[in-house]
Amino acid sequence: MAYSKPKFKDKYGNFINGKFVEPIGGQYFDNTSPIDNTQIAKYPRSQKEDVDNAVAAANAAKDAWGNTSAGERAAMLNKVAEIIEANLEEFALVETCDNGKPIRETINADIPLSIDHWRYFAAAIRTEESSMAELDANTISINLKEPLGVVGQIIPWNFPLLMLSWKMPPALAAGNCVILKPAEQTPSTATLLMEKIAEIFPPGVINIVHGFGPEAGKPLASHSGVDKVAFTGETTTGQLIMQYASKNLNPVTMELGGKSPNIFFNSVMDEDDAFLDKAIEGAVLFAFNQGEVCTCPSRLLVQEDIYDAFMERVVARTKAAIQANPYDASTMVGAQASNDQYEKILSYIKIGKEEGAKVLTGGNACKLDGDLSNGYYIEPTILEGHNKMRVFQEEIFGPVVSVTKFKDEAEAIEIANDTLYGLGAGVWSRDAHQLYQVPRAIKAGRVWVNCYHAYPAHAPFGGYKKSGFGRETHLMMMNHYRQTKNMLISYDKNKLGFF
Numbered sequence: 393m394a395y396s397k398p399k400f401k402d403k404y405g406n407f408i409n410g411k412f413v414e415p416i417g418g419q420y421f422d423n424t425s426p427i428d429n430t431q432i433a434k435y436p437r438s439q440k441e442d443v444d445n446a447v448a449a450a451n452a453a454k455d456a457w458g459n460t461s462a463g464e465r466a467a468m469l470n471k472v473a474e475i476i477e478a479n480l481e482e483f484a485l486v487e488t489c490d491n492g493k494p495i496r497e498t499i500n501a502d503i504p505l506s507i508d509h510w511r512y513f514a515a516a517i518r519t520e521e522s523s524m525a526e527l528d529a530n531t532i533s534i535n536l537k538e539p540l541g542v543v544g545q546i547i548p549w550n551f552p553l554l555m556l557s558w559k560m561p562p563a564l565a566a567g568n569c570v571i572l573k574p575a576e577q578t579p580s581t582a583t584l585l586m587e588k589i590a591e592i593f594p595p596g597v598i599n600i601v602h603g604f605g606p607e608a609g610k611p612l613a614s615h616s617g618v619d620k621v622a623f624t625g626e627t628t629t630g631q632l633i634m635q636y637a638s639k640n641l642n643p644v645t646m647e648l649g650g651k652s653p654n655i656f657f658n659s660v661m662d663e664d665d666a667f668l669d670k671a672i673e674g675a676v677l678f679a680f681n682q683g684e685v686c687t688c689p690s691r692l693l694v695q696e697d698i699y700d701a702f703m704e705r706v707v708a709r710t711k712a713a714i715q716a717n718p719y720d721a722s723t724m725v726g727a728q729a730s731n732d733q734y735e736k737i738l739s740y741i742k743i744g745k746e747e748g749a750k751v752l753t754g755g756n757a758c759k760l761d762g763d764l765s766n767g768y769y770i771e772p773t774i775l776e777g778h779n780k781m782r783v784f785q786e787e788i789f790g791p792v793v794s795v796t797k798f799k800d801e802a803e804a805i806e807i808a809n810d811t812l813y814g815l816g817a818g819v820w821s822r823d824a825h826q827l828y829q830v831p832r833a834i835k836a837g838r839v840w841v842n843c844y845h846a847y848p849a850h851a852p853f854g855g856y857k858k859s860g861f862g863r864e865t866h867l868m869m870m871n872h873y874r875q876t877k878n879m880l881i882s883y884d885k886n887k888l889g890f891f
Contacts, residue, residue: 395495395719397425398485400580403434406442406602407586409449410595416441421604423579426492426727426734427718429766435579438603440611443571446599447617450542450569453596458539458567462517468592469514469561473507475588476553480504483581485719487553490580492727492768493681494718505847506557509865512849513561516867530884536877539567540643541619543873544612546605546633548625549575549729550684550789554847556582558864559622564597566873571599571618573609577730605629614639620873623647624686626787627813627858645862645872647686647854649787650815653808654678654689654844655798655830658698659822667842671820674844675706678793679713679772682728683737686859687816689844691784692774692795693804699797703774707753710772715758727767728790734768737790740783741773749777749794779807787813801826805833814856818844837863 403420405412415436423432436442476483483506484498493502525533543563547555552574563570574582579602586600601608613621613636621637623630627649637644660671678689694702718726728734734757741755754773759765772791775783784794798804808817817836821827831839837854840846847853852866862872 393721394717395485395488395721397427397430397489397719398482400433404436404579404583406436406438406446407583407590407598407600408442408446409599410590410593412586413445415439416445421576423490423577425489426729426731426768427489428763429768430763432489432580435576435583436602438601438608440607442601442603443608443611443615446571446601447542447615449596449599450571451617453594454539454541454569457569457594457597458541460567462520465565465567466514466517469510469517469565471592472561472589473510473514476503476507476510476585479588480507483553483584486580486584488718488726490578491549491552491729492718494723494726496721496723497681502551502554506553509554509557509849510561513565513870516562516870517565519867520870530882532881532883534879534881536879537566537870537874538877540873540875541568542617543568543570543620543622544615544618545570545572545622546609546612546625547572547574549577550681550686552578553581553585555624556585559624560598562869563622563873564593566870568620568873569597569599571601571612573601573603573612576602576604609633610636613637616640618642620644622862622872624864627860630860643872645864646860647862647864648815648858648860649813650686650688650855650859651691651785651787651811651813652687652689652816652818652836653691653693653811653834654818655693655804655808655820656695656698656702657804657821657823657826658695659826660820661698661702662822667822670842672702672705672709674818674820675702675793676709676713676772677844679710679725679791680845682726682770683791684729684733684789685845687838687845688789689816689818690788690793691779691808691811692793693798693807694795695804696797696799703752703795707774710753710774713772715769715771716760717764725772725791727769729768731768733789734770737770737788737792740786740788740790741775741792744775744777744781744783744792744794747777747781747783749775749781749783752776752795754791779810785811801830805830809835812858815859816840
């Protein structure tokens with residue numbers, strides 16, 4: 393089944409205080425599709441004044457929204473889930489057009505996962521309770537969770553609607569108002585969402601401000617009217633966001649870069665069965681979403697006694713991946729999200745070759761026919777080398793995996809942890825000991841065991857080391873959007889006796 397480019401308006405506005413508005417300065421930028429480099433629409437090139445308006449709207453709404461009952465908030469979040477589900481194909485098609493990823497991914501992964509996160513936090517808020525302790529016969533301690541107020545959220549371009557759905561529902565469920573800045577490369581699904589749900593929430597509760605990092609992201613992160621900043625993106629940008637937020641001593645949540653090891657022990661090849669087939673797919677998942685995933689399994693570690701046989705099958709599976717029109721349901725690998733990312737990935741492939749890495753497959757741009765010839769396509773690429781190479785140490789964020797051998801568990805763990813990052817990792821084995829002990833030894837916030845690229849709402853996600861701090865998804869994420877008030881109540885009528 394094949395789809396075609398969806399229709400858009402000529403231009404769109406910011407969503408502030410319950411309605412779409414033009415940028416104050418009247419500036420717009422052109423958003424193009426990486427599939428064929430054709431224009432999608434014009435979006436606001438917002439400045440500080442636009443951020444100021446959004447912050448003012450959120451602050452005006454925060455008290456009433458914070459006092460809205462958990463049941464009412466949950467009902468609204470469920471309505472959002474219902475609307476996205478009812479328009480799943482439309483959201484998927486817009487996401488594919490905006491980002492370049494295959495329609496099979498947006499229909500089967502991105503949009504269903506987004507729906508699930510809205511529903512999860514709608515349910516989560518109904519289960520939360522405060523706590524009380526009797527300290528002695530006359531003293532009670534009550535802990536109450538209260539919203540922070542106004543939250544600034546900055547999301548990346550690799551999973552536009554899903555990253556919005558990771559961040560916005562828990563903040564709203566916790567009673568905060570939100571100002572969200574989508575990535576300038578992928579503004580379309582956030583806009584489509586607000587067109588669909590504009591009437592659900594009171595004005596000012598949700599605000600969307602488009603634009604570039606220095607012009608809109610920085611004013612948002614540093615704004616005195618914002619009580620918390622949540623950011624997902626590249627590590628060096630995250631460091632800047634932290635600096636901006638520190639001006640107001642605001643708490644931050646950082647989900648940053650990664651260089652995730654994907655470890656395959658020799659037991660995976662003990663049988664030629666369904667599990668081995670699953671493991672081979674697990675190795676090829678470096679090409680999922682064109683490798684534009686913060687937890688991309690971009691370092692492939694294979695035990696030396698199975699290396700040749702295993703890699704032969706991984707290379708064959710990689711070569712079999714269909715790279716074609718992202719609007720075609722059979723396409724497995726689509727376009728990179730932008731020309732900048734396209735050029736960055738190609739430069740890293742060149743660096744790998746210059747470092748002495750051996751190209752096992754891929755290694756070039758992929759030139760498609762017709763209108764697609766103007767798009768940004770790169771062949772899924774496997775580079776064989778060692779862990780000290782730059783292509784093993786630096787985040788490429790593309791369909792490139794660097795593969796090396798290891799002798800035993802100790803060396804596998806050593807190589808896996810030899811990185812600045814600690815976001816994700818994968819361990820594949822039939823050995824029950826390895827399935828527990830090796831993941832425990834890896835310094836990463838999420839370790840997939842005999843699986844990879846699963847992102848359920850009920851499992852916490854976040855990084856170690858330079859991959860950030862705080863957690864996304866799971867009930868614990870609510871704590872990042874709340875503060876605790878303690879009420880210490882004395883029922884003793886007698887004074888302390890100091891005065």
